[in-house]
Amino acid sequence: MTARPAGVLEAVERVGGVLLRALAVLTFVYLLLPIAVIVGASFTASDFLAFPPRGLTLRWYWTFTQTPGWLDSFTLSLELAAATTGLATAIGVPAALALARSRFRGQRLLSGLFLSPLVLPQVVLGVGLLQYLTLLGIARTFWAILIGHVLLTLPYIIRSVMATLAGVDPALEEAAADLGASPPVAFLTVTLPVIQGGVIAGALFAFVISWTNVEVTMFFTTSRLNPLPVNIMNYIAYNVDPLVAAVSAASVYVSFVVLLLIDATVGLDRFAETRPR
Amino acid sequence: MSDDAVRPRARWRLLLPAVAVMLLFLVPTVASILVGSVVEHKQAPGHPTAENYLRFLGDRYYLGTLGFTLRISLVTTLCALLLGYLVAYYLVRSVRSRAMRRLAYLIVVAPLFTSSIVRSFGWMVSLGNNGIVNRTLLDLGVVERPVRLIFNEAGVVIGLTHVLLPFTVLTIAAVLQQIDVSLEEAAMDLGASRLVTFLTVTLPLSLPGVVAGSLIVFTLAMSAYVTPAVLSGGRLKVVPMLIYEQYVAVYDWGFGGAMAMLLLALTLLLTSVYTRFLRTV
Numbered sequence: 070m071t072a073r074p075a076g077v078l079e080a081v082e083r084v085g086g087v088l089l090r091a092l093a094v095l096t097f098v099y100l101l102l103p104i105a106v107i108v109g110a111s112f113t114a115s116d117f118l119a120f121p122p123r124g125l126t127l128r129w130y131w132t133f134t135q136t137p138g139w140l141d142s143f144t145l146s147l148e149l150a151a152a153t154t155g156l157a158t159a160i161g162v163p164a165a166l167a168l169a170r171s172r173f174r175g176q177r178l179l180s181g182l183f184l185s186p187l188v189l190p191q192v193v194l195g196v197g198l199l200q201y202l203t204l205l206g207i208a209r210t211f212w213a214i215l216i217g218h219v220l221l222t223l224p225y226i227i228r229s230v231m232a233t234l235a236g237v238d239p240a241l242e243e244a245a246a247d248l249g250a251s252p253p254v255a256f257l258t259v260t261l262p263v264i265q266g267g268v269i270a271g272a273l274f275a276f277v278i279s280w281t282n283v284e285v286t287m288f289f290t291t292s293r294l295n296p297l298p299v300n301i302m303n304y305i306a307y308n309v310d311p312l313v314a315a316v317s318a319a320s321v322y323v324s325f326v327v328l329l330l331i332d333a334t335v336g337l338d339r340f341a342e343t344r345p346r
Numbered sequence: 347m348s349d350d351a352v353r354p355r356a357r358w359r360l361l362l363p364a365v366a367v368m369l370l371f372l373v374p375t376v377a378s379i380l381v382g383s384v385v386e387h388k389q390a391p392g393h394p395t396a397e398n399y400l401r402f403l404g405d406r407y408y409l410g411t412l413g414f415t416l417r418i419s420l421v422t423t424l425c426a427l428l429l430g431y432l433v434a435y436y437l438v439r440s441v442r443s444r445a446m447r448r449l450a451y452l453i454v455v456a457p458l459f460t461s462s463i464v465r466s467f468g469w470m471v472s473l474g475n476n477g478i479v480n481r482t483l484l485d486l487g488v489v490e491r492p493v494r495l496i497f498n499e500a501g502v503v504i505g506l507t508h509v510l511l512p513f514t515v516l517t518i519a520a521v522l523q524q525i526d527v528s529l530e531e532a533a534m535d536l537g538a539s540r541l542v543t544f545l546t547v548t549l550p551l552s553l554p555g556v557v558a559g560s561l562i563v564f565t566l567a568m569s570a571y572v573t574p575a576v577l578s579g580g581r582l583k584v585v586p587m588l589i590y591e592q593y594v595a596v597y598d599w600g601f602g603g604a605m606a607m608l609l610l611a612l613t614l615l616l617t618s619v620y621t622r623f624l625r626t627v
Contacts, residue, residue: 089436093440107464120472163364201375283462298464324459
């Protein structure tokens with residue numbers, strides 16, 4: 070009487086296990102599909118967009134490098150991402166240090182303020198910034214986009230560094246200070262090496278957020294000031310061709326270099342655990 | 347002694363750049379939408395009025411768009427939760443080898459590193475009548491003629507779920523990882539089947555991850571612009587698309603600002619009600 074239900078149960082569980090695996094694999098395919106399709110289509114030898122590609126060629130990448138508009142977009146986006154990373158790291162790391170290592174009144178309010186861009190819908194951040202910076206007379210400039218990206222990425226760096234600091238004994242830095250190290254020296258020789266992982270993860274993530282952002286950036290672009298993702302968006306509203314697939318694929322390659330850098334330096338699984346947001 | 351007296355002030359100084367950025371840019375940004383939305387209006391501009399808000403709330407078209415945005419966000423959140431839980435559970439409980447787990451994490455995180463426009467473009471190419479998805483379904487004999495998957499609600503949900511899935515996978519996986527496996531083993535030793543163990547032990551313990559994941563996904567879905575715009579071909583409007591139009595094409599900043607404020611308020615309201623509701627349950 071007991072043998073049979075147990076056998077049935079076992080069979081059900083085995084089927085369930087296979088089903089779980091199959092569904093998980095299908096979801097992995099779903100996650101990769103649109104990226105794989107764009108990268109694949111960028112190599113097509115045909116004059117129209119095709120996936121699977123018809124024949125293999127690099128000619129669309131060549132066309133991309135020969136098109137001034139696209140190339141300008143590409144370098145503009147690189148410059149923006151680099152500037153955003155530098156600024157947000159320079160502002161965010163000290164703030165994270167102060168927040169994690171001291172107690173003062175209004176601390177919760179302050180860290181709430183620092184992290185608030187996370188809950189602000191990006192479109193709302195974009196329009197508000199457009200309105201305010203128009204008042205200041207710097208809307209539709211490089212600076213406007215840079216300010217938007219810094220606001221967007223600051224919370225990620227602060228969180229990432231704070232998460233790393235949470236696992237570090239403050240006594241380490243105090244010992245350095247007791248042994249006569251000045252604050253800058255203690256920071257460079259003791260604190261920085263310890264929080265390195267959090268800083269790198271936060272900085273790399275900031276780079277990618279800036280590199281891929283559309284929702285805030287699109288409010289500040291002009292025909293001359295046209296970062297890559299926004300340029301792609303405006304282009305595919307009217308044409309879809311292998312050239313824009315090559316441009317999109319190039320954007321993916323830059324992102325994936327950063328992704329692999331995170332995997333190599335911080336480790337993706339650790340990054341996922343302390344992942345900001 | 348003197349060190350202790352100096353240090354707090356030194357630390358305070360570390361906060362100055364961040365505080366300056368927030369006070370110079372973030373606070374005025376939100377304030378200017380708020381002020382603009384009650385001051386900029388067609389009749390008698392300059393005096394505060396609720397006109398822009400009443401115009402939105404009194405119009406069926408706008409309310410319908412808000413309802414559609416809500417519906418799409420809820421459906422997307424549900425899809426992302428289901429798939430996200432599945433993948434997270436598989437990742438944490440079934441993937442044994444380190445190399446495989448690393449690969450799985452790479453696949454999950456990769457979309458996060460890809461611009462939403464590139465992903466939407468990828469779906470645009472994949473979901474058409476001649477796209478890879480329909481061709482595969484036809485070849486497998488699942489369908490007899492191409493299914494309409496793009497320029498409609500289905501396309502938007504497929505694309506939005508893709509954009510937001512990594513967030514649920516990562517949040518739920520982080521929580522699942524912290525659950526002590528011996529709890530599940532104990533339940534099974536006491537005779538519970540795997541399914542019963544999952545329903546009575548694992549699932550309740552993982553609820554914080556489910557809650558956190560769904561909050562993130564819902565908030566991001568409510569404010570998504572690119573994916574709905576591209577995958578509906580502009581045919582279905584969501585509130586962020588209306589806001590963009592008002593700011594960039596119509597130049598009615600007061601009305602656009604009112605919509606932005608309503609979107610922000612509704613999102614905050616729903617998420618806080620949801621967390622409070624869950625806390626009392």
